[in-house]
Amino acid sequence: xxxxxxxxxxxxxxxxxxxxxxxxxxxxxxxxxxxxxxxxxxxxxxxxxxxxxxxxxxxxxxxxxxxxxxxxxxxxxxxxxxxxxxxxxxxxxxxxxxxxxxxxxxxxxxxxxxxxxxxxxx
Numbered sequence: 786x787x788x789x790x791x792x793x794x795x796x797x798x799x800x801x802x803x804x805x806x807x808x809x810x811x812x813x814x815x816x817x818x819x820x821x822x823x824x825x826x827x828x829x830x831x832x833x834x835x836x837x838x839x840x841x842x843x844x845x846x847x848x849x850x851x852x853x854x855x856x857x858x859x860x861x862x863x864x865x866x867x868x869x870x871x872x873x874x875x876x877x878x879x880x881x882x883x884x885x886x887x888x889x890x891x892x893x894x895x896x897x898x899x900x901x902x903x904x905x906x907x
Contacts, residue, residue, distance in 0.1 A: 786821075786870070786871045786872060786873070786874075787814075787816045787870075787871045788868065788869065788870045788871065789810065789812060789813075789814065789816065789851060789868070789869055790810075790866060790867060790868035790869070791810035791811055791812075791813075791851075791866070791867070792810070792864060792865070792866050793808045793809065793810060793862050793863050793864065793865055793866075793867055794809050794810065794811065794863070795809070795863055803884070803887070803888055803891065804888065804891075805854045805891055805895075806854070806859075807837070807852035807853055807854050808825070808852070808853045808855065808862055808867055809850060809851070809852050810850065810851045810852075810853070810867065810869070811850055811851075812838070812849060812850055812851050816838045816851075816871070817838070817874070818838050818839030818840070818849075818877065818878035819837075819838060819839065819874050819875075819876055819877045819878050820835060820836070820837050820838075820874070820875050820876050820878070820894050821835070821836045821837075821838065821871040821872065821873060821874050821875065822834075822835060822871075822872045822873045822875060822897070822898045822901050822902075823835065823836040823853065823869050823870060823871050823872055824869070824870045824872060825853050825855050825867055825868070825869050825870075826867060826868045826869075826870075827855075827862060827865060827867050828865075832855045832856065832858055833855075833856045833857075833898065833899075833902045834853050834854060834855045834856060834869070834898075835853070835854045835856070835894055835895060835898045836851055836852065836853045836854075836869055836871060837851065837852045837853075837854075837878075838850075838851050838871075838878070839878040840878070842878060842879065842880035843880050843881045843884070843887050851869065853867070853869050854891075854895075856895070856898065856899065856902075872901075873901065875894060875897050875898075876890075876894070
């Protein structure tokens, strides 16, 4: 699969307002758009995560980038370097009819990721 790294940048902080704070990283190589189960490395420690690659179609954005939601993580990592390894693509990028529809799907994506990591540890 794919791996990328970069310095965590502040974007519009929308993920935080949706209940899914993300670490935003600019991408310099083309990775197929979608949502991936991933592992994120910060200071030599690995964390289970979900990563969105692409343009935020629901919000009409054109900027191609990566946003990583690290499960059960609440530290400030702005300006820190992270690396992200994509493990499994779980869906394509899509435009949702409403923010509520997007949040519902994000919650399903999180459940999917947690099941994936629970299977990996047992």
